[in-house]
Amino acid sequence: MNNIAQQLLAQYLEPYHPEQSIPDYLEYTFDKNHQQDTWQHSLNVAKQAVMLAERYGADQHTAQYAGYLHDLSTLLTDHEKVILAEQLEIEILAEERQVPYVLHQKLSSWLAAEWFGLDEPDLLSAITCHTTLQAELGTMDKILFVADKCSWASEDSAPFIHQMKSAAEHSLDDAIVVYLDYIWQQREQMVLHPWLKAAKAAFDMKQTGQLLSTLPALSQPISWGPVTARFQPITSLDEIDIAQISNISIVPMVGDQVVIMQLEDGRWELPGGTLEEGEHYVTALEREVMEEMGATLIDYYVFGYFQCISSAETPYRSYIPHPSFIRLTVYGQVQLNHQPLNPPDGEQVSVVDVVSIEEAIKRLSATGRQDLADFYQIGYDISLRS
Structure with a gap:
């Protein structure tokens, strides 16, 4: 001294x-x-x-x-x-x-x-x-x-x-x-x-881990065709390799309600999709929100990712990482403006609904998409604490 x-x-x-x-x-x-x-x-x-x-x-x-x-x-x-x-x-x-x-x-x-x-x-x-x-x-x-x-x-x-x-x-x-x-x-x-x-951040992550352990589908590996995915919560993009991001999904919200979408074949689906070649994940998110929901992205917050492993011989698209890639997950507010754009090469959305989280989970679970129900549940819960 x-x-x-x-x-x-x-x-x-x-x-x-x-x-x-x-x-x-x-x-x-x-x-x-x-x-x-x-x-x-x-x-x-x-x-x-x-x-x-x-x-x-x-x-x-x-x-x-x-x-x-x-x-x-x-x-x-x-x-x-x-x-x-x-x-x-x-x-x-x-x-x-x-x-x-x-x-x-x-x-x-x-x-x-x-x-x-x-x-x-x-x-x-x-x-x-x-x-x-x-x-x-x-x-x-x-x-x-x-x-x-x-x-x-x-x-x-x-x-x-x-x-x-x-x-x-x-x-x-x-x-x-x-x-x-x-x-x-x-x-x-x-x-x-x-x-x-x-x-x-540490307490939020602990609470997220506790919630994740109670979600039957999201806490286990998920099979999406040839892809096996495991969800991991994160608080920062520093925790992942951004170059591995090939897809992005969102829990879209309007105020304290969530937006869910149904395809023409009757299936409820996860909003979001695959990045175009050279496309930044934020640009992809904005595009997917517009195409699938006719909405404008107001804000977004990263809360996790799916670590995906594909058993296919070739990648889904030639430019995306293979066999390992990341589906980034976010929640965020959107503004619904018009009908979905439904481009010919994309999923054809017939219904876009704004409902309570309870109603969303009910509908998704009833159609056998417990993985989507769990995804909405954890994204919504994290949004309340952020």
């Missing part, structure tokens, strides 16, 4: 000696700096963390001290937080420069380790992400996060607290999802930390 950091901390913290009681030291420090309310909050968090640790089989002493220490660096002003992080060579993300207050989680963890000599990994990790979460969370990370949020004084300023407390009685994950869903609804008015985005 250099002189600038030492001088900055000396304004708030007196030297700590190992024989001192950490809670007594913290109480004195917060009182000296006229932040008794923050210390009272820390005590409440520690108490809540101990109860959660007991409930979920975690170390209660670690949980208690994480609660005591998690907000220590809030003693500093936001400007000072940035200066201290720079002097300590702690990475400062762009979002943390926009909202410097959030740096207190990293700085408080540093103080726990360097000022007090604490080296318990679970304690330091929990403090480091207690405001933003992160993609991979241990039990102690979840305990401190939930304890912190459930100890906020005003339910008026945080309307999710009651629901979060109720969820925490049976599941830390469910309690965190309550918070993430609330924040996600407000995301346009907020600066979202990358760690929080990563946490949201």
Whole structure:
């Protein structure tokens, strides 16, 4: 620690000696700096963390001290937080420069380790992400996060607290999802930390995996003629080889309802199709939506893909990957404008209906297309969480 950091901390913290009681030291420090309310909050968090640790089989002493220490660096002003992080060579993300207050989680963890000599990994990790979460969370990370949020004084300023407390009685994950869903609804008015985005993606993927396991057709390999396909949920195109995309399918939506289409031969079919040679998958999606539904694509969101393996000797079309290729899956809003274009070389659509998700699943299942019913179900469910 250099002189600038030492001088900055000396304004708030007196030297700590190992024989001192950490809670007594913290109480004195917060009182000296006229932040008794923050210390009272820390005590409440520690108490809540101990109860959660007991409930979920975690170390209660670690949980208690994480609660005591998690907000220590809030003693500093936001400007000072940035200066201290720079002097300590702690990475400062762009979002943390926009909202410097959030740096207190990293700085408080540093103080726990360097000022007090604490080296318990679970304690330091929990403090480091207690405001933003992160993609991979241990039990102690979840305990401190939930304890912190459930100890906020005003339910008026945080309307999710009651629901979060109720969820925490049976599941830390469910309690965190309550918070993430609330924040996600407000995301346009907020600066979202990358760690929080990563946490949201991780929890969404976990929920998608749980739903997928309940869907009889989509959770197993599907046979489409010579093609065997297996569905995989994803949150980013970085997870696949874009060059392998040869088809694209959509769960089309109008508001909170879905669009389904029936062919002239009576079959219900999956909206979407094969890319033309050299065609980008977005262009293909726009084209297919227009041809098959007479619609304009308003937006789209990738939620998964079918990894397909063909047993045919030659590819369906000479330019597409073979025998392995990807059918990309998206959901998105569309605007129905006119009748399907039904080009001669495409599927001939006779009916385009806008129905509830329940009605869509009912119709698709009744005609033996459980794979389509499952596809609509998972796409619709993911859209509600995004």
